[in-house]
Amino acid sequence: MRHHAPRQPLTDVDVAIVGAGSAGLSAALVLGRCLRRVLVLDGGAPRNAPSPAVQGFFTRDGTKPADLLHLGREQLQPYETVEIREARVMGITPKDKHFELTLEGRTGRTSTVTARKVLLATGVEDELPPIDGMRQLWGRGVLHCPYCHGWEVRNQPLAVYGRAKLVTGLALLVSRWSPDVVACVEDPAYLTANARRRLRQQKIQVREEPIIRLEGTKGGELRHIVFESGAKLARTAVFIHAHQHQRTALAEQLGCRRNSKGAVWVDKKQQTTVPGLYAAGDTTPGTQQALLAAAEGSAAAININETLTREECPK
Template sequence: MATSCAPVHVHRPSTVTSTDYDVVVIGAGCAGLGAALVLGRCRRRVLVCDGGAPRNAPSSGVHAFLSRDGIKPQELLRISREQLEPYPAVIIRPGKVTTVSVESHGFTLTAESETGRPATITTRKLLLATGVDDELPPVDGMRELWGQGVLHCPYCHGWEVQDKALAVYGRGKTVAGLALLISRWSRDVIVCTDGPSGVSANARRRLQAHGIGIREEPIARLQGNRRGDLKCIMFKNGEELERDALFVHPHQHQRGTLAEQLGCRTTSKGAVWTNKYLQTSVRGVYAAGDMTPGSQQALIAAAEGTQAGIFLNERLTKEDCF
């Protein structure tokens, strides 16, 4: 892969306004790299801005990813970057994009450079693939065990904890639904609400019918070992509940403010809205991966990034040729 930040020049019609890149991809996870691979194969000039570790970095493995089941997150990204090396028009650069503005030619971005000085970049199109951050509950031990003893997705991690003693953290309708889903992997599931549950009478009956209990005592902390495995849930009343793993669906927020800066429309859940072509409400701005609505899995993010790359190339081709 090219290490220089100088763009590779590919012939374009004289009617197309000159910019540094055809597409700047902000985010170097599965979605961003998936798009870069397609665009590189289309001979597009692409800059991928890598803002840091991906959301799944604490995880012990990436699961349900066909051909890569169980691979370490960083190893998956290493292979992905390696497979971009044959495409010289794709450049990956560490650094965070701080500002973006809409111009007549497309977009102007300000990004951190390796020297520490801000760099100005112009591009015809923009792909946001920055993902989301999880807002973990303020329980001692939750953050320390995140990705190992505290899990978020049974499709990603349920197999690894099957038939073990499991807990589900949360309240109301959401926790009841998650607990019923988790019961597919284990018959020993207990809901821990860390205070009044807010679980309806109907939901309680459904949980009881599947042998799922509810503990409403406030939680003092989660106790784990050095490997990050959960050993027990310690309640403030002094009681302990031995569990092997805890599932939680935490609240999330967008990682970064670029979508907000651009005025991109968001859904009621805070995801960036896109149409069927993965274009946001702002012309020329596309989005892919966890930051958009839908399931959040590495394979789905990679596939969505691939789709975005195709849609971007076809949009650019129309501008080049018609």
């Protein structure tokens, strides 16, 4: 599947897309429609895999995460120049005018592939607080985003857990969906008088005692928050502000500029600080939603195709 564009380096494909989540599949669709030779590489589950549904995605509200991506893959089938391969990208080496990617297949076998441009659509991984029950209930009883899940738990007894610096804003936001919100503060000594006043005004109760575990059902629903004293608070869901890190160190290894949270900086064309390397979706700064990731993937694809066209048709 070698592709030879005049005056361009001989590469296996025009574009390698790392990650087949919403951002990667959406980019592949646009590039496939440009007759570009595209290899999409994916090495695992998307970020929202533990969630029962993707909410707020125009025309797909309530679709299971796996079904959304299945549909995305299915709709790539007519585009014969697009291949999806189950492989983890272990390294990306910039060459003279192209990139060499090192892949590890499911069996552990490694191989290389060359591409003129690379799109990183590798997403992020959430770091959950080390409290018993958090991981088991993640995506159902433990939630991170009221825009994704607020409507499903509207008017129910809710909690918000986290550091004083972040918990106030999240609790005030969540109070839009329910009049019964309790803020469980990890470091109450840092909760300012102003924050307490704002929470009080919104009738949000503050709990200052450490949480020792969450109790819920096997299906992932939250029943109780259990405090150090043994006291139990019945809640339907707890929202947290999870820290996160990049799913891969590829951008870091390539020396891409990143922000203080580790997100990969991109310009208006989704181009990173490494020429020819683009990024889209959760891996870049900004609001993290499946539809927005898909939109960024689409924008990256258009910009990649236009850059390739300019390179192929010099002035």
